[in-house]
Amino acid sequence: MKRFFPFIVLVLAAAWIAASVVPPKSPKDDVDLAKFGKIPVQVGGRVKPLDTVARNSLLIIRTKETLRLSDGRQMSAIKWLADTLFNAPVADEYPAFVIQNAEVLGLFGWQQSDRKYFSFTELTPFLKQIDEQGDQADKLPAVERSAYQSAILNLRNALVLYQRLKNSVQPEGAENFSAEVQLFESVIPDAAKAARARETGEKFDQAKLDQLTELMQRYSKSAELAYILAVPPRDRSSDWRSIGQTLTQSITAREIDPVVKLYASLGDAYRIGDRAAFNEHVDLLAKETSQIQPAGAKRARYEFFFNHVDPFTHSMTLYVLAFLFACISWLTWQRPLNRAAFYLLLLALAVHTFGLASRMYLQERPPVTNLYSSAIFIGWGAVIVALILERIFRDGIGAACAGAIGFITLIIAHHLAGNGDTLEMLQAVLDTNIWLATHVVAITTGYSAMFLAGMLAIIYIVRGVFTRSLTKQTADSLGRMTYGVVCFATLFSFVGTVLGGIWADQSWGRFWGWDPKENGAVLIVLWCAIILHARWGGYIRQRGLMIMSIFGNIVTSFSWFGVNMLGVGLHSYGFMQKAFPWLVGFMVSQLALMCVAAMPLERWRSFRTTSDRQTDLKFASAGLAVK
């Protein structure tokens, strides 16, 4: 059992991962929504599959990627999107809007209860009120909004998004859109004739002209509202267009783009529940779009696969498991659990790497482009360094660190994803792969190393104070690991910071501008320098190094998140009020750990209980041979 346990764990975990990689198939007797989800469209300047649009929209509206109906059934995002696009009256009844703020509920005369999801129909009577209140809140800068104002603004934005989605493919309430499009196409030549006749003063058909004008108004309204640009460009010089826009422009083109007709038939088939017609048209639409935009369609199909595999959630679970195994291994059953943890981590890292690489492929960018991806990357970097430490020392410490940091950073990333698309397009100034690949990667690698050093120090202190497992040998290895990781952090933080300065010098002419994010970076460098000099000067030893490394966690979290919350400067992307209590809580917890570590050594369980207390005390206070 002992020999095979790690392999059994690995095989089980691998099977679990493999199961999620199998592409989804819609049941034979249902509409092929999987295929529908792969259709490429453009939203937010980026070509993506409808599946991503569905997930991100639902994330904005409901803060979750799936919908739970009032009878408890789960509904996928893409099904919800299909209903919203093609069958709005049904979608209006889904409880898709999240309202948690009591004051917002009170605005509608509702009391706070365990129900927090509401349907569009329920909110319809209050639309005007929500719009007015949202407008008021919108006038304030984000930092000054109260909880109520943020909540009402979020609700307003969710409703706007929903309305825009409903008008993205067909004008809301269209009963038979393909017939309407056909009528429109047939009216164009007659109306053009009538218009010419009117100009020359001949007799003309007023009814035809009126009909065209009415339809044109309908489509230009739809073009204004449309959230999704569904019609791919047929030549390199033009852009993606919405269906409404394409229709209004058909007047000059004299023909209607086949993609529009396909969407119209698709919607009609969906609405009346004609499975065969829907599947046939989805096939045709997929073929047509990949013919016009082969690269975009391929990427969209890949993104669909990426969404489906959901690598970060899977690796998160594996990290937790590995962390638990590693921790338990210090108490009992050391070898098998240790090995199992190591294998699980390798698997988790592979899945994590797949996710990171997929994002790079989809975005055609270096790994870190926003706060979300920085969390993913920090975790990834820290896990790799921790696994190297584990390989060298084989005592479960590296494994525990890898598991903990991998899990925590992915949780943070998960919570940062609430704003919608995490693969958003980059502001002009960031549009440079060289600097993103060097400066940003170096800085985030520095963060990784700082957190890893902090984690090692936490393990040292928790094991030393609360358990008897911190032997001299373990303490020494921890000391060496922490020192090495701090050196690594110094190198990357320094290089990253200076590269940032050089980028700033290249793009707006000053090397250093005392921007909060720059200051945060230099704080890390300074703290590393202080740790190293204090150690070289003999002012601190093993325990001092640990305490200072934990403080490094505080400095790094301030630099990573804290400065963004100040709401000033050029780096103040991703302002998050909600994260503030968490950040403060984290800092307080680290300070508490530092206090615990400062307790006299006699109170540490590891040192109190060893047979030869004197020698152990001596080693603990003497620490590593310096220099």
Add this chain to the structure above:
Amino acid sequence: MLRKTVDLITSLKLTIACLSAAMALIFAGTLAQVHLGIHEAQQRYFQSFFVWWPRESRGFKMPIFPGGHLIGAVLLINLIAAHARRFRWAWKKLGIHLTHAGLIIMLAGGLFTDLFAVESHMRLTNGETKNYSEDTRLDELAVIDTSNPEFDQVTAIPESVLRHKRIIEHPSLPFQIVVKHLFPNARLQMADEAVGGAPPLANRGVGAQVIVQSLPRATGTDEQNIVTAAIEIVPVDLATGATQESLGTWLVSDALGAPQTFSWMNRTWQLTMRPARYYKPYSVTLQKFTHERYAGTEIPKNFASQIALIDPERSTNRDVLIYMNHPLRYRGETFYQAGFQKDDSASILQVVHNPSFIAPYVACVIVAAGLLVQFGYHLVGFARKRTAAT
């Protein structure tokens, strides 16, 4: 005594103290940016020898913390002194020496930049030509003699002079300028629209109908100070130097658009308060400004200014495209695409003159190499010990 001082100056404790003080200062300075704005906080905390308290008081003030310049200078001295004293050549120490040499270059370069770099803006509408850039923060009072049809003679008085001198005389001016009031920032209101308040400060020009309300200096990054002054023109007899009867008091302000004109001794003069100008021996014409966004969004994708650079001295006449991350470097100055007018009608170029811009590049390479050597050395030693142990 001397020995003790030298010990202190070269000590590692001083290094750690400086680094810790720098951390505290940067942390406080960063938080202060929320209320003071980046520029103001930068001046108070980082580009000063001391941080003073209380901030706003005109009278009693005391230094409560060393400022950025002081800490930087002490650190630089400590660094140089320690190395001068303890320097011993050894391959083992190569990494440490490289790192610290790089840091010396970086700190010195930073000090140089603080002292000598000048940042200004050039705002160009489509087709406009300029041979000067404008300071974003400092103003000047321009007194322009327009009598000669061939050229204008401009006498520019910097804001700092207006602030510190009450009576200004200049050989090119046949009159004194008496600064009666100076507001670092103000709001102007038409006298007939204002409710109550003080009477106008000026009795000549458009300022005679305007009421001035003093404001504190702007702190936000996008807020501009409206520098305003009331100045009296008092003619001087060139022969005797005696003052004559005053010509009246004018109001000059950033908020007043067109220059105001007056005549004296058959010559016509214009008065205007404007951003301080830096003239160049060449001219820049904006030919075309482009601003692209990603389809269906407001996210900017690219800004670019196509300009014509004309320099008769160097017989240069060429077109240059300036865009994000691709500045133009010319005759010691660098032009960056910095911004644009909201409706895309004008492009704003940042013009930077920084003689020590190369220092960080050099320093970065040296320090990075030093750290690599140093930590690599540790790592190799560690690996060797482990292989020996197993």
